Amino acid sequence: MITLTIDDDVAEVVLDAPGKLNSLDESALAELDDAYVRAEAAGVRALLLRGEGRAFCAGRDISAVKPETDDALGYLRDRVTPVLQRMAAFPAPTFAAAQGACLGVGLGLLIATDVVYVADNAKIGSPFANLGATLDSGGHALFFERLGAHRTLDLIYTAELMSGADAVASGLFSRAVPAEELLPFTRERVEKAARGATNTFRASKRLVTELRDERVAFWASVAHENEAQGDLCLTEDYREGFAAFQEKRAPKFTGHATAGD
Numbered sequence: 001m002i003t004l005t006i007d008d009d010v011a012e013v014v015l016d017a018p019g020k021l022n023s024l025d026e027s028a029l030a031e032l033d034d035a036y037v038r039a040e041a042a043g044v045r046a047l048l049l050r051g052e053g054r055a056f057c058a059g060r061d062i063s064a065v066k067p068e069t070d071d072a073l074g075y076l077r078d079r080v081t082p083v084l085q086r087m088a089a090f091p092a093p094t095f096a097a098a099q100g101a102c103l104g105v106g107l108g109l110l111i112a113t114d115v116v117y118v119a120d121n122a123k124i125g126s127p128f129a130n131l132g133a134t135l136d137s138g139g140h141a142l143f144f145e146r147l148g149a150h151r152t153l154d155l156i157y158t159a160e161l162m163s164g165a166d167a168v169a170s171g172l173f174s175r176a177v178p179a180e181e182l183l184p185f186t187r188e189r190v191e192k193a194a195r196g197a198t199n200t201f202r203a204s205k206r207l208v209t210e211l212r213d214e215r216v217a218f219w220a221s222v223a224h225e226n227e228a229q230g231d232l233c234l235t236e237d238y239r240e241g242f243a244a245f246q247e248k249r250a251p252k253f254t255g256h257a258t259a260g261d
Contacts, residue, residue: 002031004038009194009255011039011047018053023061024105026079033083036090045255046194047090048186049113050097051106056122059104062131076136080105084137087112088209093193093201097186098122098164099179108137110173114205117186119179122164124172126156146171197237198255203228 003014013035015022024032039047051057060075087094087109096110099119107124110116118124126135126143135143135156143152147170155162168176177185193201207224210216216224232238237253244251 001028002035004035006039006042006044008191009043009045010190011035011042011044013039013047013049015049015051015057018051018055020061020063021055021058021101022051022053022106023058023063025061025064026075028061029079029083033086036083036086040090040092044194045092045196045198046190047092047094048097048190049087049094049109050183050186051099053100055100055106056096056098056102057106057109058101059106072133080108080137084108084112091202092198093190093196093205095186095190095193097182098173099182103127104135104139105137107139107142111138111142115189116173117175117177117182117189118164118167118173119182120163120165120176121179122167122176123161124164124167125159125161127159127161129156129159142172195253197235197241197251197253199232199235199237203232 001015001017003016005012005014013032015024015028015032017023017028036047094114096113096116097119098106098110098116099122101123102110102118103123103125126139128134128136140152143155147155151170154160162170162172164173164176167173207221207228210224211221236256237251240253241251
């Protein structure tokens with residue numbers, strides 16, 4: 001169901017159940033969590049998340065769920081949210097390539113990823129009122145922050161889906177590309193990030209997370225930026241970057257935490 005490959009400092013995590021549109025049950029969520037644990041332990045410098053087949057992830061696998069005994073709270077609180085938190089806290093840059101259905105938990109996986117590239121045929125929204133259920137996995141917060149209250153409730157009430165192109169135009173995700181170009185486009189950028197100044201990316205990820213989750217005030221964020229820059233001065237990559245600029249050559253970053261590591 002979930003596969004992990006690691007090659008040349010890049011981890012690729014694949015949702016591999018195309019027959020059920022990569023929908024996730026509790027077992028699959030545990031596998032996904034384990035994949036991120038192993039990728040972090042391996043010290044990768046970038047991670048790509050993708051889905052096999054015509055969908056990224058259609059959400060929760062409800063094929064065997066009996067509504068009269070369903071523990072939706074337990075599934076979301078105890079299974080889904082911890083995985084999303086682990087994904088969001090991954091120490092290296094993370095990217096997702098998303099095509100087709102990106103719904104429910106599938107949307108949550110994208111929200112928990114740093115950079116999301118979507119195919120122009122992606123389908124994003126909240127069809128769950130048709131099940132008597134509601135949007136979950138962070139969807140309300142994402143839609144409200146980027147789309148406002150009216151458009152958020154419009155999507156929920158109508159159950160209409162946005163295309164990948166519309167989602168990007170609305171500020172939900174990073175870029176939309178033709179479906180046939182999505183994977184090579186994303187892999188190229190993941191590989192570039194894995195060769196980059198890893199500690200710089202980690203610092204920026206922390207700063208952006210503070211702004212999003214803690215609503216840090218402007219001048220406090222500036223102070224944290226200043227501190228981060230001071231810390232980066234001690235890294236091998238900082239010295240290499242300046243030397244490469246001054247010597248008019250391409251830098252060769254290692255991602256080491258401090259000079260001489």
